[in-house]
Amino acid sequence: MSMSGFLQKCRASAYCGVLKIRKSYRPIHTYKMADKSTDYSTANGFESKTPFLIGVAGGTASGKSTVCQRIMEKLGQQHKEQTERRVVCISQDSFYRTLTPSERLRAERGQFNFDHPDAFDDKKLLAILKDILAGKKVEIPEYDYITNSISPNRSHTIYPADVVLIEGILVFYFPEVRELFHMKLFVDTDSDTRLARRVPRDIMERGRDLEQVLNQYMNFVKPAFEEFCLPTKKFADVIIPRGADNLVAIDLIVQHISDYLKRSPVDKTIALELGLSSQSSVPGSPQRAGKGGRPH
Numbered sequence: 001m002s003m004s005g006f007l008q009k010c011r012a013s014a015y016c017g018v019l020k021i022r023k024s025y026r027p028i029h030t031y032k033m034a035d036k037s038t039d040y041s042t043a044n045g046f047e048s049k050t051p052f053l054i055g056v057a058g059g060t061a062s063g064k065s066t067v068c069q070r071i072m073e074k075l076g077q078q079h080k081e082q083t084e085r086r087v088v089c090i091s092q093d094s095f096y097r098t099l100t101p102s103e104r105l106r107a108e109r110g111q112f113n114f115d116h117p118d119a120f121d122d123k124k125l126l127a128i129l130k131d132i133l134a135g136k137k138v139e140i141p142e143y144d145y146i147t148n149s150i151s152p153n154r155s156h157t158i159y160p161a162d163v164v165l166i167e168g169i170l171v172f173y174f175p176e177v178r179e180l181f182h183m184k185l186f187v188d189t190d191s192d193t194r195l196a197r198r199v200p201r202d203i204m205e206r207g208r209d210l211e212q213v214l215n216q217y218m219n220f221v222k223p224a225f226e227e228f229c230l231p232t233k234k235f236a237d238v239i240i241p242r243g244a245d246n247l248v249a250i251d252l253i254v255q256h257i258s259d260y261l262k263r264s265p266v267d268k269t270i271a272l273e274l275g276l277s278s279q280s281s282v283p284g285s286p287q288r289a290g291k292g293g294r295p296h
């Protein structure tokens with residue numbers, strides 16, 4: 001009997017609950033969430049056995065990272081080991097390009113435009129997203145806002161997951177990147193609130209002084225937001241007014257992701273086979289039985 005025939009037979013068998021062999025089976029996902037739900041399987045040209053990719057755009061300090069954190073927390077993912085996470089988050093800031101020596105000097109004085117699309121290595125972002133969609137493990141560089149460059153020898157590994165969130169000011173700007181998302185969220189926080197949050201954040205966390213933060217904001221951040229970021233709001237499927245304060249919107253998104261995770265067909269198969277259907281890793285969902293091909 002062939003291996004697939006054997007597994008098929010086991011699936012129908014009451015003894016499958018003890019078949020440990022399937023613990024190392026990499027989950028396969030489709031986006032057909034239910035008969036009446038949206039069929040995401042052909043949304044981005046990738047075949048259906050890929051992670052569900054969510055883009056999260058919005059102006060600086062609108063709360064993109066905080067919204068992603070809340071989503072992760074509510075899905076019980078935040079404190080899991082990286083290798084165990086079903087939902088992971090990546091920042092577009094990891095894809096700022098390397099500056100030339102003269103650009104580096106300007107950046108040190110707050111005179112480089114980090115809000116212009118040219119500041120990003122969009123080809124690298126695209127390539128990484130394609131690898132993620134192909135189910136590959138990827139290395140994400142760590143960005144250092146103090147040196148305005150990628151931290152040498154520092155990166156983090158993103159293991160294959162069911163849902164991947166990508167947040168950044170211009171994630172909907174580049175058409176080829178934009179087309180990869182299965183769902184697009186735009187965090188819409190008013191500009192006064194964003195500036196009031198950005199000033200203390202940049203001073204405390206990004207090593208800037210007040211004058212530099214305000215000059216950069218007036219010369220680059222604000223005009224670039226209006227020219228490049230705000231026009232991408234029209235591409236969003238869901239707009240989240242007030243960012244992380246909007247608990248209703250966050251709960252709706254979490255519910256949608258949770259439904260997707262619950263309906264992940266192979267998870268169901270694995271859970272049924274291993275008799276795990278009553279245990280949940282995500283509220284109300286079958287627990288992932290194996291580690292999805294991730295290293296132990």
Ligand SMILES: Nc1ncnc2c1ncn2[C@@H]1O[C@H](COP(=O)(O)OP(=O)(O)O)[C@@H](O)[C@H]1O
Nearest residue numbers: 059060061062063064065066067197201244245
């Ligand atoms: N709803 C909120 N209420 C108060 N402070 C917030 C809220 N959302 C975000 N912040 C703070 O504002 C700053 C920017 O938020 P962050 O989520 O990093 O924004 P973004 O990722 O869009 O740049 C951070 O210091 C964060 O702690």
Ligand SMILES: Nc1ccn([C@@H]2O[C@H](COP(=O)(O)O)[C@@H](O)[C@H]2O)c(=O)n1
Nearest residue numbers: 059060061093114115145148168169221
């Ligand atoms: N070296 C850098 C790189 C980026 N910025 C600013 O960060 C903003 C994007 O990050 P958010 O978390 O605010 O979305 C963007 O507005 C850049 O101006 C920087 O100041 N220095």
